[in-house]
Amino acid sequence: GIQVEQSPPDLILQEGANSTLRCNFSDSVNNLQWFHQNPWGQLINLFYIPSGTKQNGRLSATTVATERYSLLYISSSQTTDSGVYFCAVGPYNTDKLIFGTGTRLQVFP
Amino acid sequence: NAGVMQNPRHLVRRRGQEARLRCSPVKGHSHVYWYRQLPEEGLKFMVYLQKENIIDESGMPKERFSAEFPKEGPSILRIQQVVRGDSAAYFCASSLNLGGAGNQPQHFGDGTRLSIL
Numbered sequence: 001g002i003q004v005e006q007s008p009p010d011l012i013l014q015e016g017a018n019s020t021l022r023c024n025f026s027d028s029v030n031n032l033q034w035f036h037q038n039p040w041g042q043l044i045n046l047f048y049i050p051s052g053t054k055q056n057g058r059l060s061a062t063t064v065a066t067e068r069y070s071l072l073y074i075s076s077s078q079t080t081d082s083g084v085y086f087c088a089v090g091p092y093n094t095d096k097l098i099f100g101t102g103t104r105l106q107v108f109p
Numbered sequence: 110n111a112g113v114m115q116n117p118r119h120l121v122r123r124r125g126q127e128a129r130l131r132c133s134p135v136k137g138h139s140h141v142y143w144y145r146q147l148p149e150e151g152l153k154f155m156v157y158l159q160k161e162n163i164i165d166e167s168g169m170p171k172e173r174f175s176a177e178f179p180k181e182g183p184s185i186l187r188i189q190q191v192v193r194g195d196s197a198a199y200f201c202a203s204s205l206n207l208g209g210a211g212n213q214p215q216h217f218g219d220g221t222r223l224s225i226l
Contacts, residue, residue: 030212041198041220043152048214086151090212095204096142096165097215099151 002027002091006100013077013107021072021103023087031090031097032063034072038083046072046085077107111136113218114183115201121224128188128195130221134203141184142215143176146198158184159206188223196225 003026013019023032034046047054047061049070054061058077063070074081084104088097114133122128134141139159144152145168154168158178169176173191178184188195202215 031214033214035217041222043200043217043220045214045216050212088152094165095140095157096154096168097144097152097202098154099144101151 002029002089002098004087004089004098004100006085006087006103008103009101011103011105013105015078015107015109017077017107018073018075019077019105021074021085021087021105023070023072023089023100025068025070025087025089027068028092029065029089030092031088032065032070033088033097034061034070035086035088036081036083037086037102043086050090074105077105079107079109081105082107113201113203113216115199115218115221117221118219119222119224121226122191123226124192125190128191128223130186130188130199130201130223132184132186132201132203132218134184134201135216137205138203138216139206140204140213141178142202142204143184143186144200144202146200146220148197152200155186191223191225193225196223198222 005024036044049063051065058075060073084102087100143155146152156169156176157165173189198220200220202217204213
């Protein structure tokens with residue numbers, strides 16, 4: 001089945017720093033979503049981005065489907081950005097999402 | 110503008126009891142998915158349902174687990190004779206059906222945390 005790898009596995013930042021999270025996947029997909037799981041366990045939908053670039057405030061994402069990767073950019077990080085960031089992909093001809101193992105982000109004041 | 114609603118948020122059961130988890134999709138969404146998250150792991154797909162039909166249950170354990178999405182009412186994930194290893198967070202998601210497999214975003218609920226004593 002399709003493999004989804006995220007890097008780095010852990011990231012520690014000071015407030016105000018920028019960061020880039022990466023998601024590599026091993027086959028073509030027609031769905032790609034980024035999520036933030038906050039310290040209370042809630043899963044927040046950040047982007048639906050099977051291709052192209054989107055921006056939402058301090059967050060932006062780019063997916064290059066032909067090269068099978070996606071990037072999540074976090075600028076001017078805040079302590080509330082802490083948590084685990086998951087990339088999830090939907091292979092063609094299926095409706096399920098395959099989740100990566102996540103990037104755990106800790107932002108300190 | 111209600112999103113996916115799951116209840117209960119927390120559920121405690123003793124070994125051997127039954128657990129029932131409920132999920133009401135976003136209004137107008139006809140597809141429901143269940144995922145399981147074990148501690149310190151990512152989410153794993155369990156089952157995909159449309160109204161009154163199970164479409165894909167390839168991630169569902171063969172025994173003790175069942176799911177339904179009736180014509181009226183919420184989707185139910187049922188776990189019979191629970192064991193300690195069933196302790197996990199169970200997430201439900203829903204999506205629109207606009208034709209074509211998997212080309213719509215999935216919207217997730219806040220999950221049900223199941224603890225087995």
